[in-house]
Amino acid sequence: MLALRRRRVREDEGLTVVDGYEELTLALDAGVAPRTVLHCPELMLDPAAQGEIVQRARDLGASTIRLSRGAFEKVAYREGPDGFLAVVPVAGVALGDLDLPPDPLVLVCEGLEKPGNLGAVLRTADAAGVAAVVAADPVTDWGNPNVVRASKGTVFSVPVASATTEEVVAWLRRHGIRLVATTPDTDTTHTDVDYRGGVAIAVGTEKQGLTVAALTAADARVRIPMVGRVNSLNAATAAAVVIYEAVRQRSS
The missing domain is CATH 3.40.1280.10 (SPOUT methyltransferase, trefoil knot domain)
Incomplete structure (x- = not known):
């Protein structure tokens, strides 16, 4: 996942990272099927409600991995993460x-x-x-x-x-x-x-x-x-x- 910070890797693999609950929710609503979702209930504002996003991703075939707060903050892209990080196909068409x-x-x-x-x-x-x-x-x-x-x-x-x-x-x-x-x-x-x-x-x-x-x-x-x-x-x-x-x- 950290390798996707580099453009060459994103272009070669056709994948990118979505960091955040709102962003991931909109991606799912738009029909995006994640490959992997990392989640951390400790960082979620509403773990019960937001946990439904994890299940939605699972239903689409994504692998889901629960991380501790410390581990999640090490891989998150932004400061103050809200507990969601996903690998998804890059947007765009020819x-x-x-x-x-x-x-x-x-x-x-x-x-x-x-x-x-x-x-x-x-x-x-x-x-x-x-x-x-x-x-x-x-x-x-x-x-x-x-x-x-x-x-x-x-x-x-x-x-x-x-x-x-x-x-x-x-x-x-x-x-x-x-x-x-x-x-x-x-x-x-x-x-x-x-x-x-x-x-x-x-x-x-x-x-x-x-x-x-x-x-x-x-x-x-x-x-x-x-x-x-x-x-x-x-x-x-x-x-x-x-x-x-x-x-x-x-x-x-």
């Missing part, structure tokens, strides 16, 4: 295998390197009903335990995929999905674009933003109005602002 609804709302994250940002993006995508989140030229993998933790497990409830920016653009074109790129270098604000129909919103890194390739491929470029001294928002925050404008328009 880009071409994403099953999209008609007129989907998609989020493209290009080059995001911080697991916390990817996790926060996934929580927003889950809350807003985004059809899929695609990592373009990814720096961080979907199986990164910190992505799983920051997403509160929504990496398993939102369809995700990874590909190069070139592949993502071609895929959007094949599906007739317009690309809206976020950038400070435009006069068009994010509320001035029509997000109805099939549309993908693209966000880039805080330091560099989207690449020239992504900006060139965009059907529209939008900015979020800024009146302070900084010229950019956290990538996850920017994604949330534009996504919810799209949701507002699409639900009206």
Whole structure:
């Protein structure tokens, strides 16, 4: 399990770690079948109720191992663990295998390197009903335990995929999905674009933003109005602002 801290091992084995009761519960609700579940009743807030998760995992074929508090804290990924640690298959499918609804709302994250940002993006995508989140030229993998933790497990409830920016653009074109790129270098604000129909919103890194390739491929470029001294928002925050404008328009 400790070896899964390394990306190479996660990619070779197709496995990652879920650390936490809420995260594991959401993964199970999304249909994930764990391979192994470590549990520690001493750390659980409600051992009787939360113990049902152990049985659910067992019913799905997982091996379950009860650990003492000391042993569990040695293998847990985070400080203040709540008694659940599981090995599960990594989330994600090939880009071409994403099953999209008609007129989907998609989020493209290009080059995001911080697991916390990817996790926060996934929580927003889950809350807003985004059809899929695609990592373009990814720096961080979907199986990164910190992505799983920051997403509160929504990496398993939102369809995700990874590909190069070139592949993502071609895929959007094949599906007739317009690309809206976020950038400070435009006069068009994010509320001035029509997000109805099939549309993908693209966000880039805080330091560099989207690449020239992504900006060139965009059907529209939008900015979020800024009146302070900084010229950019956290990538996850920017994604949330534009996504919810799209949701507002699409639900009206």
